[in-house]
Structures are given as C-alpha cells and as structure tokens.
Amino acid sequence: MEEELKTIEDLIDQLALEIINLDEGDILGLGKAMNLIETLEDKGDHISEPNFGKLLKALKRYVEKLILAEETDVDPLERGVGALQAALRAVSRGESYDDNLSAMLSELGRYGLEESNASDSQGGNGSEAEQGLEEQGQEEREACPEFLSDEDQEVMADFVVEALENLGTIEVNLVELEHDPSDADIINAIFRPFHTIKGVSGFLNLAEINKLSHCAENLLDLARSGELSIDADIIDIILESVDMLKKMIENVKVALEVGRRPSSNEGVGPLIARIQDVISASKEHKDKPLGELLVEKGAIDREEMERVLEEQKKDGNKKVGEILVEKGLVGSKEVISALREQKRVGKKKIDLQVKVDTKKLDTLVDMTGELVIAQSMLRQNKRILSVTDQRLFHALNQLHQISSMLQKTAMSMRMVPIKNTFQKMVRLVRDLARSSGKKVSLEMKGEETEIDRNVVEELYEPMVHMIRNAVDHGIEPPEQRLAKGKPEKGTIELLAYQRGGSIIIEIRDDGRGLDKEKILSKAIDKGIISGVEQLSESEIYNLIFKPGFSTSETVTEISGRGVGMDVVKKALEKLRGRVEIKSKPDKGSTFIITLPLTLAIIDGIIVRVAEQRYIIPALGILKSFRPNPNDYSTVEGKGEMIMVRGELVPLVRLHHLFELSERTIKPWEGLAVLIGNENEKLCLLVDELVGKEEVVIKTLGEALKNVKGLAGGAILGDGRVGLILDIPGLFAIAKNSQDLPAYSVQKVA
C-alpha cells in the first residue's frame, strides 16, 4: 500500500512539473499531462477517498478543454494539482479530504461530476466541445478566399478530377456493400472519399459540396460505429448523394472553364434534410445499440458484451463492432474475410506514380511517332544508303531500335486498365435492375486489360447502351426465368482481353437471346429489308444495328430513348472497331466488340492512285488482285461490278472518287483491292500496291473533318504524306450514291 502511494505521489509530482512548465497551447505538454492523469486514474483506482477520483476526472476534462482551445488559462490546473497533492497527503494520513473542493471543481468547470456519466457512455458526443471545433472551422473558412487566390483555379481543377475519381470508387464499393452490409473495411472505404471531399471543399469555399459531403460522412460514421444498419434505402440515399456531388463538382468544372465561381445547386437542401432525417431517426434507436441487439439475438451473452463495452470506453477510438469482430466474439466469417483482405492489401505492390496532363501525353505520342518517321526517312535517304560505313549503319540501327522502343513506351503510357469503365457499369446494372424489378448480377473478367485512354472515353456510351439493352431486353423477369428453369438472378458478364493487335470486349447475358423471327418481321415492317433476301443468322442479328430499328415492343424507361443500336455501331466505328453478335434462344446473347489496341497507329497497305498515295487499313483488306476482263460487268442502276468468287462486288474507282484523274482506266490495267465491312464487300480500283507500313494517324483538322471516306493522314516512310481511307465511310458512299461526288458514278455509267 505504502509503495503504491509512493508511486502515485511520484506521478503527481511529475504532473505538477509538467503543468508548471506548461504554456498556453502547448499540445505536447498537455498530451503528457493527459497521459499522466490517465495513469493516475488507473493506479489510484482503489484509493478510498472519493474526491481524489473526482479531482482527477475534473483535471482530465480541463486538460481536454485546453487541448481543444476552449480554455486558455492554465492556472486552474496548477491549483488542481495542488489540491490533488493535498488529497493524497490526507489519504496517506488516513484522513478524509474535503478542503475547499467544491470551489476547486467548479473552477475546473465542474466537469467530472454531473456530466461524467453522460459524456462517458456517449464517447465523444460531448456536444460543447464539438461545437468549439465547429466554430473554429467556420471562422477560418470565412478567412479562406484570399489565401488561395493565385492557385485557386489550378487547385480547383485538381480537386474536380480527384473528387470525381473518388466518387467513382464509392459507387463500386457501395454495390459491394449491398452484398455484405457489415463489412467494416468497405464502409470505411466509402467513408473516406466523402471525408476527403468535405475537407478539401472546405478549403475551396465550396459550401454546398462541403455541407452535403459532411452530411453523408456523418451518416456513414453512424454505419461505421454500428449504430445504423445499411439497407437498400440507405444505399440509395448515399448513391443519390454521390450523384448530387458529381453534379455539383461538374458544375465547378464548368464554372472553372468560364472562370467564375460555381452557382448554387437546387435540390441539395432537400437531400441534406433527408440524410439528416435518417441520421436523427437512427439516433432515436440509439438506446439499443449494436451490442444490445446482438445480446438479444443471442449472438453474445450480456456479460461478455459488457466487458467489451468497458474496453471500448477505455479505448475511445474503437467502435464496439470493431472490438467484437477483433475479438472474434461475433461474426467470425467477417474476421476471416477481413484478414484475407488485409493479406491481399499487404501483398499488393505499389508502384510510384505521377499524374500527367493527357494533352502532354498525346503530344509525346505524336512526337515519338514523328521521330520514328524521321528516323526511317534518314535510313531511306539515298545518300546515306550509298555510304558504306559500318559504324554509320550500326548507329542507324541503334537509332531505329531506340526510337521504336520509345514509341512503344510512349504509347503504353496512354494505356489505362479498362477497370474503371467496367466498374461504372456495376452501378448502372444495379440501378437498372432495381428500377425494372429484375435480378441481375454483374461479373467482370480481365479488368486489368489495358486500352488507349482515348478509346476508353469513347467506349463508355456504347457500353452503357448495350448493357441497358441486355438488362432490358435480354434478362427475363425473375418469374419467367424460374419458369424456364434458370436461376432467378440473371448474369451479365463483361470480359476484356487482348488478341493480336486488338482488344476484345464481350458483353454476355444469360437472358432470352435474340429472336430471329421477331427481328426479321420488324425489319420488314420498318422497310429495312424487303423480305425476299436470304439472310444468314449473323446477317439477321446485324439488322438490329440498322438505323430505325428497335427490338423492344414496349418502349421502356430504360432503353427506349429513341436511340438505337445504330448509334452504338457508329460510335464503335469511329474508334475503328466493330461489333459482332452471337445469340442462342434462352441461353443469352454475346456482343463482341473488337477495337484496335491504340488509336494512334495502324497497319496500313499503301496504294498509289494517280500521283497520290493512300493508306488502306490492313484490317479491312480481304485480298487484292488484278481483275480478269471476263469478271467485269456493268449492272443497270448499280454501276460497275466485279465477280469475286462467284459474287458480284461493286467497284469503286478511287481516281474518280477523289477527283484525281479524268482518265478512266480499264479495271484490268489497275489493281482491285477487296475490302470488307461486316458482311458487305467492295472493290477499290487503284493503280498499284506500294507497300505495307505502320503509320501514325494524324487527324485532318477541323476543315477536312467532314470529308467522307477519309479517316486521317499520315507521313509515310519516304517523307511524303498519305491519306488514310475510312472503310465504313467508303461503304456508306458506295451505298448512298447521292453522297458520291456528281462526276463519279455518272461518268462511269
């Protein structure tokens, strides 16, 4: 006993020393004092003098107030410690101590008496203290605008990009959370972006964003502490908040572009009010927290629960749920899954990363492209070729290798995993399923597959459209699925992989599949086909890509938006991609999108037409040949045709199409290049094949943007410029003779 008293005495002396040296706002010192007081509380547990404990508690509260800058005067602490010393002396003499205590306690703010219980059990809702911090924040926020004014715009722009990225992660995590509403890691992962956005928006004076993210954060904080259980409605309201935040941040972006502060947003107020309703509703049930419910359910007995609660009081940072799971008292499954998660995170290798403006990247890719060409011009230079110097050739070879490696690296920098685009679909599928009353799960494979970021951006809309279709037309309602003996829940699968120089993206559903009969009759109805054609299966499926075609008999809210699959196809063609359909009745449909690995380079066949060079993308070429005069014919109303393997294929004279020459050569004097697009074929008449080359595509600029039949230009190895032919565009021209320049068909005919 005596020894213990000695320890306590020492501790009090240390505390006294700490406090004497204390300056206003000396956080480090206050921290030490705090720790000493807590040790004293611990050691002095059994001291019979009740006022000793009260004093300690009051001192602790006062130190807290000093830390939180609610009080600035340290003198009461000194007097408090003096009283503590006196109390201890009394105890060691076996007397009771009551000297002037009430005055002392009241000076220390009376904390620890009436309020001790209330604020203890509610670990941290000491509302006064919170208020203090809140006010401090408020005050400083008002002082904010001047200090960032120079950098304001740039920081805002950064914020927009980063915040939108972060909101994207929220969506994915939310959908995951719906499957496992108790996963603390996921809740925390959702909490964090809101928290961060709140913090930064506070700096940037974006009051509405700040307020909404703060509210959402509060809501999630309740979920984190287990006081609020996550259900679909809560997830809905969080998703709504995400949407609203996105909208507001987009507004900031727009406002930045015009160089003024963003205007305020309607609808934020009501949303905030709704969140607050949810929060206050959950607070009403607060008397029955997680622990209580678990006890009721019999997942844990009351004694155990009480011990955990006791522990939580000591370690105020931890939530009850956390401790429970940690101790394995409840939900051992969660513990295991959390551990696995932890392992995975630990193993993940973190590469250092730098954020770069994409414009710079585009320029880099362009410039390296030019470098490769300049390098090949050098190698092909006649003078250089005539030099017989081993070392020069060695150096040139090295230059060639380095520049092509440089090009590859530059290109790879613009590649991003398709993951982000895929993940956006998670939210989409969830929303679609919820609003259509269907049950759909989304599975993804190959999310790590990399794709040119310029392609990724363009890919989003078409994919959204196809997934809408899959949910709306493909997946059947649950009762129908059950009747067919399929699982109630439909599955949409997204796959991405690389094959050769292409990226393949598949969208699969296990729904009802495309109905050939229905497509045919609809196509006839709409006048897309006459009905006499003999169409192959894939030709029938391809009808859904025709303008004016829509398979759904009822226009639904989801996919009946007046745009058809033709828009999808056009968008993909713009990316030099194509789409195929596979389908089996009642087994489902698969849409296979094939895209070039990058938009910047194509494999091209170079052809000469009169004095000009043209580049035909190698992907579209089926074969080239010198036509036989016997295979050539003119069909009334259709123009010139060439028979290729028993099939009449229209002939397009590039000389005429591009107004290069008035001369009409005989087809067998030139060369025919057979190109294909889906199931159609076309012969291009050229003078000769010059060679095969990888070329860097350059756009033709605004003025020539709408020229039909051309996809761009490129600098060829010999330094000359060649124009790249646009295969789908050529087909469009051939099909629609009105589009043909007046001289071409007529002159031939």
Add this chain to the structure above:
Amino acid sequence: MALDTSIKVLVVDDFATMRRIVKGVLKQLGFKNIIEAEDGTAALNELRKEKVGLIVSDWNMPKMTGLELLKEVRADEELKSIPFIMVTAEGQKENVIEAVKAGVSNYIVKPFTPETLSEKLEKVFQR
C-alpha cells in the same frame, strides 16, 4: 520568433489536392523544401530515407492512418523528436484527444489559414 523555413517538411495525405493545398499554405509561410507521401506507410519510407524537420499529416488515410503513423514515429528512436502536426476535420474531438495522448506536437482543424498554421508552428518550435 521567426520560423526556420529551411527545414524539410513532409506532407502526408491520401488526397493529392489536399496535399497541394497544404503545400500551398506552407509555401506561403516560406517553406520551400516540401516532400509528400500519400499514406502512413509511404511516409515512414520517406522518413527513413530523408531527414525531415516537420511532419504535417492527415488523420484518415488508407493503409496506415495518421494516428498509426504518429505512434510509429514516436516509437522510433531516430524519428521520435520530429515535430508532428495532425490535420483533423471539424468536430472530431475524440481524434484530437487521441492524437494528443499519442504525443502529437499540435493539431490543426481543416480548413485552416496560413496564419493559423503559422501560429501552431510557432508554438511547436518554441519548445
């Protein structure tokens, strides 16, 4: 007392924009030598690589929180005397107390002005 602005400052936050803002504030106070880390683990790596004179860290970060970082720093013989300022959000009283108990040099509430940070720094370096 004038601040010694030649020291190296480590700014820790998972949100790049936030780091930029904090850096901006520090620069306004005259600090030029500023490095960054995006979470506690990365911060520890930096600290073991470079001599740092001040740490300004966010609380809520993935992988290793600001508090865990603070505890690691204070437990490390080499690092424990580095001034450590914790950035917290409004209304997080428990966090503040927790950090103070763990030996934080000072804390600052978002959003803050250069003046507030300067005041806190002066207090920190007074000792």
